[in-house]
Structure formats: C-alpha cells, structure tokens
Amino acid sequence: MSEAGxxxxxxxxxxxxxxxxxxxxxxxxxxxxxPNGDDLYACFACTTCTAACxxxxxxxxxxxxxxxxxxxxxxxxxxxxxxxWECLTCxxxxxxxxxxxxxxxxxxxxKNLAAEEGxxxxxxxxxxxxxxxxxxxxxxxxxxxxxxxxLEPEVPGLDPEPMKAILHGTRTGRLVGGGD
Ligand code: SF4
Ligand code: SF4
Numbered sequence: 001m002s003e004a005g006x007x008x009x010x011x012x013x014x015x016x017x018x019x020x021x022x023x024x025x026x027x028x029x030x031x032x033x034x035p036n037g038d039d040l041y042a043c044f045a046c047t048t049c050t051a052a053c054x055x056x057x058x059x060x061x062x063x064x065x066x067x068x069x070x071x072x073x074x075x076x077x078x079x080x081x082x083x084x085w086e087c088l089t090c091x092x093x094x095x096x097x098x099x100x101x102x103x104x105x106x107x108x109x110x111k112n113l114a115a116e117e118g119x120x121x122x123x124x125x126x127x128x129x130x131x132x133x134x135x136x137x138x139x140x141x142x143x144x145x146x147x148x149x150x151l152e153p154e155v156p157g158l159d160p161e162p163m164k165a166i167l168h169g170t171r172t173g174r175l176v177g178g179g180d
Pocket of ligand 1: 042043044045046047048049050063064067096097098099100101103
C-alpha cells in the first residue's frame, strides 16, 4: 500500500487497456452491413447472451464481449479468436437478447470473414477434408450394437463423389482443398 502523500504513476485497472491504434473503425460497419447485422448497434451490454450460453464459462471472450469487441473495432482479436469456432450454434444467446441482436448469426458472419482471410483452425479444416474424402463428417464404426439391431455388421461406405460434386467450385470446397 502507498504511503500517505505518495502517488503511483501506474493507474490501477481491472481489465487490460486496449491499444486504440490497433482498432479497425470500419469493422462494426463491415459486420452491420452483412445480412445479420441490422441490430448490432442496439447492444447495451446487458450480458444476457453470456448468461444463456452453455459454453461461455470456458471462453476467454464471452458472447457479450465478442459483440462489444466488434463495436470497438477489435477485428484481429475477433477473427482470430477460437471462440467463434467453438460456438455450438445453439442460438440460446440470440433467442434471449432483449435488443434483437443476432448474436449467433453474427458469429457465423465472423467465421465467414475469418475463412476468407485464411484464419480457419486446422481441426475445422480437417473436418472439411474428412467430409470431402468420405462423404461424412464422422466415421461410423462397426460394433456389436448393429448386430443387436438387426443391421449388417459392417457399416456400408458412402460414396463421396456426390458431396465433391456439390462442393466443387464453392468457397467451402476451395477452402478445404476440394474445389477449383
Ligand atoms: S443479450 Fe443482446 S443486448 Fe445484451 S449483451 Fe448480449 S447482444 Fe448485447
Ligand atoms: S449460439 Fe454460440 S454463443 Fe450463442 S449461446 Fe450458443 S454456444 Fe453460446
């Protein structure tokens, strides 16, 4: 504790200060101009979205903070955050927002922007490649439960070609290396 009359030159803060020179003042308009951004500016930081989110307790940036970061112009931090990819897309936040902010859909918009800039995590890209190669996101393994249910013991394989045809030429296909 400081002695009486002694003044500290470092102010005490409860959060890390933001370096405003790193902010992108156009980011909020970029998100607002997207199909889900109409009510972005109506956010009044009530944190209801975070209270509703089943995974926010695991996140460094909570849903209401992600929205605030967008409004402040923290483009790099939002688009490179793991949180936008870990969102469960359960829509609990969006359903409960009293201001009609489309929180979940805005997170989708952020993912689309991040993908355009090559900021997709490797594990997500791996899922995309799995889809292209096998036609399914998760491999169903053969086990005794199939036999109990009267199903053939081996899981029939899926033909990945129709999936490749659908993704061929799309941005998703290009992203995971399966398109033009
Ligand atoms: S619930 Fe809506 S208004 Fe409240 S912090 Fe979240 S986005 Fe903002
Ligand atoms: S949609 Fe995403 S951010 Fe919203 S409550 Fe569900 S997990 Fe949380």
